[in-house]
Amino acid sequence: MAGRVEHPAAGYKKIFETVEELNEPIPAKITGVIPSWLGGSLLRMGPGLFEIGGEPFNHLFDGQAMMHKFDLKGGQVTYYRKFLRTDTYVRAMAENRVVITEFGTAAYPDPCKNIFSRFFTYFRGIEVTDNCMVNVYPIGEDFYAVTESNFITKVDPDSLETLKKVDLCKYLSVNGVTAHPHTDSDGSIYNMGNCFGKNMSLAYNIVKIPPAQSDKSDPIERSEVVVQLPSSERLKPSYFHSFGLTDNYFVFVEQPVKINLLKFLSAWSIRGASYMDCFESNESMGTWFHLATRDPAGHMSSHKFRTSAFNIFHHINAYEDEGFIVVDLCTWKGYDFVYDYLYLANLRQEWEEVKKAAMKAPQPEIRRYVLPLDLHTEEQGKNLVSLSYTTATAVLNSDGTIWLEPEVLFSVPRLGFEFPQINYSLCRGKKYSFAYGLGLNHFIPDRIIKLNVQTKETWLWQEEDCYPSEPLFVQTPGATQEDDGVLLSIVVKPGAERPGLLLVLDAMNLTELARAEVDIMIPVTLHGMYRPG
Numbered sequence: 333m334a335g336r337v338e339h340p341a342a343g344y345k346k347i348f349e350t351v352e353e354l355n356e357p358i359p360a361k362i363t364g365v366i367p368s369w370l371g372g373s374l375l376r377m378g379p380g381l382f383e384i385g386g387e388p389f390n391h392l393f394d395g396q397a398m399m400h401k402f403d404l405k406g407g408q409v410t411y412y413r414k415f416l417r418t419d420t421y422v423r424a425m426a427e428n429r430v431v432i433t434e435f436g437t438a439a440y441p442d443p444c445k446n447i448f449s450r451f452f453t454y455f456r457g458i459e460v461t462d463n464c465m466v467n468v469y470p471i472g473e474d475f476y477a478v479t480e481s482n483f484i485t486k487v488d489p490d491s492l493e494t495l496k497k498v499d500l501c502k503y504l505s506v507n508g509v510t511a512h513p514h515t516d517s518d519g520s521i522y523n524m525g526n527c528f529g530k531n532m533s534l535a536y537n538i539v540k541i542p543p544a545q546s547d548k549s550d551p552i553e554r555s556e557v558v559v560q561l562p563s564s565e566r567l568k569p570s571y572f573h574s575f576g577l578t579d580n581y582f583v584f585v586e587q588p589v590k591i592n593l594l595k596f597l598s599a600w601s602i603r604g605a606s607y608m609d610c611f612e613s614n615e616s617m618g619t620w621f622h623l624a625t626r627d628p629a630g631h632m633s634s635h636k637f638r639t640s641a642f643n644i645f646h647h648i649n650a651y652e653d654e655g656f657i658v659v660d661l662c663t664w665k666g667y668d669f670v671y672d673y674l675y676l677a678n679l680r681q682e683w684e685e686v687k688k689a690a691m692k693a694p695q696p697e698i699r700r701y702v703l704p705l706d707l708h709t710e711e712q713g714k715n716l717v718s719l720s721y722t723t724a725t726a727v728l729n730s731d732g733t734i735w736l737e738p739e740v741l742f743s744v745p746r747l748g749f750e751f752p753q754i755n756y757s758l759c760r761g762k763k764y765s766f767a768y769g770l771g772l773n774h775f776i777p778d779r780i781i782k783l784n785v786q787t788k789e790t791w792l793w794q795e796e797d798c799y800p801s802e803p804l805f806v807q808t809p810g811a812t813q814e815d816d817g818v819l820l821s822i823v824v825k826p827g828a829e830r831p832g833l834l835l836v837l838d839a840m841n842l843t844e845l846a847r848a849e850v851d852i853m854i855p856v857t858l859h860g861m862y863r864p865g
């Protein structure tokens with residue numbers, strides 16, 4: 333791994349700055365050769381408006397949702413972007429102020445309303461945000477921009493128009509679902525969400541949305557909760573951002589970052605509280621792993637996996653092998669909440685301060701955990717993992733819990749391997765070799781890394797004063813090798829004449845095949861998808 337890379341000019345501040353939307357696509361200047369088979373759209377979500385009427389948003393996840401599109405067609409590339417017309421955006425524009433509380437920014441009661449209506453607002457509780465700035469993915473024939481609340485936004489993937497606000501509470505007993513659903517080979521979509529509103533059944537619900545229906549009906553109307561997992565602490569369910577799916581199992585990692593429901597469900601709007609104010613760390617539970625069978629769907633309550641405390645946002649992949657479940661994760665050591673380090677004030681500091689802040693944060697590590705499926709009580713005290721290719725261990729204790737120790741696959745101080753991607757259609761839930769990630773240097777995205785999860789070999793793409801985004805893998809049509817394809821990443825090069833660019837890398841060795849540059853800045857994007865032409 334290349335040595336330390338410094339950012340004294342603090343060019344990264346530019347990716348956290350407001351930009352305008354476009355009225356029509358703009359052409360990009362191509363250098364290099366884009367593979368002729370690569371024709372389609374890269375769609376990505378992120379924050380695009382970082383303040384309203386002089387009121388700044390505080391957190392990385394508060395900026396108003398902007399949808400970005402790079403179209404690749406006939407060797408030409410265009411770039412386009414629009415703000416989503418979510419309720420939160422439309423109402424903020426109408427009132428020129430923050431109307432809806434976002435993840436880390438509380439909206440203040442309407443100063444124009446009288447004390448009585450403000451008083452009654454108090455008891456109505458907060459209006460949940462529909463600021464779908466995290467990801468965009470297909471459901472049936474439709475496309476939805478999402479955050480992690482119960483509201484998802486149907487969008488037109490060509491015109492980037494906002495089509496419809498959908499409230500999942502109408503179909504499912506969940507308070508929200510992750511922005512990282514899994515898609516099964518038959519087109520079914522699995523997702524997971526906290527459930528704490530309905531009849532106080534505090535749990536984690538795994539939901540299934542069936543594939544596109546022949547009668548063209550909306551698959552969401554046929555979604556259902558397929559299994560419910562218990563919360564380790566009744567009134568304090570864990571926050572979670574993604575989960576694992578293998579051929580026969582769901583994998584849920586219950587981290588020690590908890591949602592304080594008494595705060596979250598009380599009318600916290602009047603106190604100027606935001607979602608971030610409702611989190612707290614459990615300093616004693618460590619981290620729990622849960623397994624559930626897929627068919628029939630059921631929680632495996634006897635498999636009580638425990639390990640030391642870490643934050644987990646992104647599962648990389650999970651697969652079954654010789655009676656074990658192998659689970660590869662992007663972890664951050666410790667129970668302090670990593671999102672506490674993602675306030676914009678922190679990310680916009682001068683480089684020396686950014687580095688100082690990151691010294692105190694949980695440290696990132698790619699880890700492999702191995703979960704034994706068959707547990708024989710007589711084997712207490714000894715390592716149950718017999719896979720030849722990993723040093724991860726699992727030990728059954730007398731209290732019936734199984735203590736896990738990981739194999740570390742990647743560990744560089746203050747260099748996070750995050751926003752992980754794999755050759756999803758070929759490898760999801762299967763034994764695999766390659767993970768692609770965005771390198772977070774003291775939380776600043778400044779490189780793209782490829783990791784062979786079996787050999788720990790790494791590859792690197794990096795360029796001075798460049799800030800890339802999550803690298804999406806697109807397989808070469810007809811390919812048989814797992815890493816035969818390209819990586820697509822939106823890169824920002826603040827000092828350049830054309831500061832926004834789409835980077836096309838060869839996924840085998842991370843060499844640059846092409847770049848398509850536009851003469852406008854592109855703010856940070858979180859997740860997205862490639863839509864073949």
Ligand SMILES: CCC[C@@H](CCO)COc1cccc([C@H](O)CCN)c1
Pocket residue numbers: 393434435461466479480481507508509511525526571591596607608610611
């Ligand atoms: C108290 C936390 C509540 C959970 C939902 C519970 O089902 C998270 O809720 C939000 C609300 C707004 C933006 C987000 C962002 O998606 C986060 C980062 N991806 C999450």
Ligand SMILES: [Fe+2]
Pocket residue numbers: 511512573645646859
């Ligand atoms: Fe994510």
